[in-house]
Amino acid sequence: METIESIRPLLAVLVTLIGALLIIFTGERHRNLREFWTLLASVLKFSIVISMVPLVLKGNVLEFTIITLTQGVSFQFRVDQFGLFFGVLASALWIATSVYSIGYVRGLNEHAQTRYFFNFAICLSATMGIAFAGNLLTLFMFYEILTVSTYPLVIHKETEDAIMGGRKYLAYTLIAGVVILFAMIYIYTLTGTLDFRPGGFLAGHGSPAALIFLFSALILGFGVKAALMPMHEWLPTAMVAPTPVSALLHAVAVVKAGVFGCLRIILYVFGPEVLHDLNLWLVLAYFASFTVIVSGMYALAQDNLKRRLAFSTINNLAIIVMGAALLTPSAITGSIFHMGSHGFMKITLFFVAGAIYVKTHKENISELDGIGRQMPLTMGAFAIGAMGVAGTPPICGFISKWYLAMGSLEAHKVYFLIVLLISALMDVAYFFPIIYNSFFKSPKEPVNPNFDEAPLRMVVPLVITAITSLILGVFPNAFFNFFNIASMAAAKILGGI
């Protein structure tokens, strides 16, 4: 296990920044060229990230320091297993989302497309920066950039609702940012460093009271983006954004960044030792489990498809945090893997919601009767994604849920196993009717009985992500080596190398 100097993480971040500049200079007049930059940047970014996988799998860490900011803290990238996992996930899904976005905005003839793609690109750069950040300050920096670049995307439609939604989003995330800043500086005064270390670096520093305070502050801060209750309110409101924005950002980039931040705090800043000493792991796990159950109940009550999906996202994110809090090998593996599997499944579901909207302008579940006959591919993908979220084999969600369940048994806390089972039941309860209605009920208004799908650019990505979810369920290491990376990360954290 060695530390390799490599400029690749920086390149991964820069690719989309340069892409963003190209996009904004190309503008609306040369749409196709502008779209080309988006796609080119996404493919390049993915290849750079994937190229790092073999090295990291061998146990190495890729590092690159840009500049020292202050004593003991530099602006630094360090690609370890966990960071690479997130990087691969985000960049892979971005390719799909780019294609989908193009189909969506053209299908609806949306305004301000250049601004949309510009911000999308910056947002992805920020996500890469978060994934590859080597210390809390670098992560914070990109975290704030992510907030600022996603704001224009949330308010894209510029309606009253959208602007209100955007303001709420900013209020939540920037206040969270301030809390994190404070906690971060305090940690710096305690330890003189902010570098992430598997197994944490806070052991032996600071009084228990200070540590408990810091932990709460940081979880609250990152928990906003991770939509842990009671900081989750911004997420359903943010569904006013165009669907690709909801899909990528709120199923993958922004919320996963929040969860990623939470996990970094739990596993790489505080670590199992400190958390066990203070029993904070149990408190956090209970806290997260509350969100799991309550969000499931909220989801059952929603008629708007995107809102139901939003609450399902909140549900799954809390499961990820809960799993990480359990601090056992299987739980951590399952938690990290779930970041990936949920990403693929959820993005499929959001893509479907968008496809339905573009084709039929329908947003509510009660309107979706019989739509499966018109759009079998789309609804079929939905079925795969939804059943996967519920944890049905052979879709990838099953693997993560299995490991999380094993993890809760390893921690000798059956309570969490029960929570997982209840949430799975709730998943079935709020997804199954959608599937059933769309295929087996007759539509309320006449629906085109022939095959009449949404534009190809939207259908192809969602079918691909659905099939990938399926493949990952059978071969968890297909394409990206997800599972190996996840279990390696877990081993490192607990082994404390």
Added chain:
Amino acid sequence: MAVFSKRSVEQELPEKIVYFYCIFLLQVTGLLGIVITGDMFNLYVFLEIASLAGYALIAVGEDGAPFASLNYVIFGTIGACFYLLGVGYLYISTGSLNIADLAQVLPDLYQSKVVLVAFAFFMVGVSLKMALFPLHVWLPDAYTYAPSTVSALLAPLMTKVGAYVMIRVLYTVFKPHFAIELIPATTILAWMAAGAILFGAIMALAQIDLKRMLAYILVSEVGYIALGVGLANRSGLTGAILHILNDSFMMLALFLVVGAIMYRYGNREISQLRYLHRKMPFTMAAFVIAALSVIGIPPTCGFFSKWYLILGAIDANQWVFVAVLLISSLLNVILFFRVIEHAYLEPEEEHAEGAELAIANEEAPFSMLMPILIAAAGIMVFGVLSGKIISTVIQFAVPGYF
């Protein structure tokens, strides 16, 4: 700055161009003189040169300017006189006006009432010049009504020079030990500063005129610097000095942007800023970067000075100040996003799906745009280079006492 001024001055002050540049140069001379000199009385002379030039420059602005300038004249002269009194008392007690000399001789005299009074006069006088709350009253009017270039010139510099003088008096002339331990000057300073930060931000929220809003933000920024000075530890002072640099760039960028808007439209009300992102895309982009810096979002330079200030506050165990710093960031968010919302968003009814409104690009002329872009670039660059700046320059500026 001079590059920027050409167009702006031509438009705003057609008859007085010659006089303008003359006084402009005088002003710059004065400011430079203040920072170079090693003598207390010399400093006073240059301070007055700069101030007088400043009064004149402001007075040639729009309606309300002469009165605002008069206000400034009164306050500024009181401030300068207090400073002079301070110098006088020191001279009487020590027989010297040289800063280095005074630093050696004064410690024996710290118990003397005369020296204490001198110190008090200095602090009040400099606070007036620096526009530190609650002695800031002259600033909003003066900078709002002044011609655009003048605001852009004075705002970044005048107050910062005042801050420089304060740091010199506090820590070079009088040893830090005096201000921190013998009398609680730094504590008082820090609380005034906290007041400035919050007051400036809150008043800025109430403004309709963009330039006036910026003037209040300047009051707030002066508060940051004073807070750093008042915290009396290494991190705090580092933050203060760093912020002197950073704030200059931020204010420069912001006031230049307002100047450009004034140039094109003659109107500065925030509610009138519709469509600006189409008409002046680069100018607004620079505005956004400067706004992010004031709020304190990395990697702009504003984040780094805030980092040090917060670090300083934690080191000093002053949690109230930490809270003040954090809350002010949030207030700044509200302030700037209000402007950004107006400038970037278009009312929904006015654009059909997919149509791009045919709004011509009325960007500011190149000679105005260049300085704006350079300032914005500076904000980003200085941010990333903060570490280098501190280790090569600022580290040595902070007295060894800390």
